[in-house]
Amino acid sequence: MLRRALVTAVVLLTAAQALPAxxxxxxxxxxxxxxxxxxxxxxxxxxxxxxxxxxxxxxxxxxxxxxxxxxxxxxxxxxxxxxxxxxxxxxxxxxxxxxxxxxxxxxxxxxxxxxxxxxxxxxxxxxxxxxxxxxxxxxxxxxxxxxxxxxxxxxxxxxxxxxxxxxxxxxxGPTGVARALTVVRNGPRGGAAEVGMVAEHARVSVACSVEGESVTGTEGTSSVWYRLSTGKYLGAAHLAGVPEVGAC
CATH class of the missing domain: 2.40.40.10 (RlpA-like domain)
Known part of the structure; x- marks a missing residue:
């Protein structure tokens, strides 16, 4: 019984650690x-x-x-x-x-x-x-x-x-700060359709991360993109101070 309880606790802890943002x-x-x-x-x-x-x-x-x-x-x-x-x-x-x-x-x-x-x-x-x-x-x-x-x-x-x-x-949940006015797109690439904007100084909530097209912004160059909400993506190169987030 004790062994089963310990296994259950480990499974629950692992599941909690794996929860998406x-x-x-x-x-x-x-x-x-x-x-x-x-x-x-x-x-x-x-x-x-x-x-x-x-x-x-x-x-x-x-x-x-x-x-x-x-x-x-x-x-x-x-x-x-x-x-x-x-x-x-x-x-x-x-x-x-x-x-x-x-x-x-x-x-x-x-x-x-x-x-x-x-x-x-x-x-x-x-x-x-x-x-x-x-x-x-x-x-x-x-x-x-x-x-x-x-x-x-x-x-x-x-x-x-x-x-x-x-x-x-x-x-x-995880957040980051935009250091410049930036376009939000509907996919993780620079050519994806524009679907909004992030204002300079805005603190943005990040849901998860994906690999996409490499882009350059205020934070350098990166191929990582953040999904902010459904159908809304922003390159990691445009957002400062984001902690490590899980994959989408």
């Missing part, structure tokens, strides 16, 4: 309404001066705000056209400044469930009399703002739109 706790993901921030030349809540075709996101709470030139708090935003961008959160808004709707323990509006932005509840359900935290009547359900480059180039949106947003810091 997808077995890590998944980050929270919600469908919310996105708007374009614009405001080129203005300054974000973390001190970044907004550039033309910039790449970052804004959320309506400082609990989701990264420091300047940091991507510790990064979101993956995906449009209905299949394109995604990984973007650092560098500003606060839209509408509210204390609506961390991705958390269970919310700073304000604690009677709303996680994933239900206050502005959406105000717009759709007349929550809080249809007003935001400042008493303004909410005219759209916007819960994330996107810089122009993220909006137009990363996601190729033409107008405000419903998107899926994954709050990457709410999960775990």
């Amino acid at each position: 997808e077995a890590a706790t998944a980050a929270r993901l919600f469908r919310v309404y996105a708007t374009r921030e614009g405001l080129v030349g203005g300054t974000t809540a973390n001190g970044h001066v907004i550039r033309d075709r910039d790449h970052f996101a804004a959320l309506p709470s400082r609990r989701g705000l990264s420091g300047r030139d940091s991507g510790d708090l990064t979101v993956r935003v995906c449009a209905t056209n299949g394109r995604c961008e990984w973007a650092p959160v560098w500003d606060v808004g839209p509408w509210n400044t204390k609506d961390d709707y991705w958390n269970d323990d919310r700073e304000m509006w604690t009677d709303l469930p996680a994933g239900k932005p206050q502005a959406q509840a105000a717009f759709e359900d007349d929550y809080n009399g249809g007003a935001d935290q400042f008493g303004r009547q909410v005219s759209s359900p916007a819960a994330i703002d996107l810089a122009d480059g993220t909006f137009w180039d990363g996601l190729r949106l033409t107008g405000s739109s419903w998107v899926t947003v994954q709050f990457l810091w709410t999960g775990d």
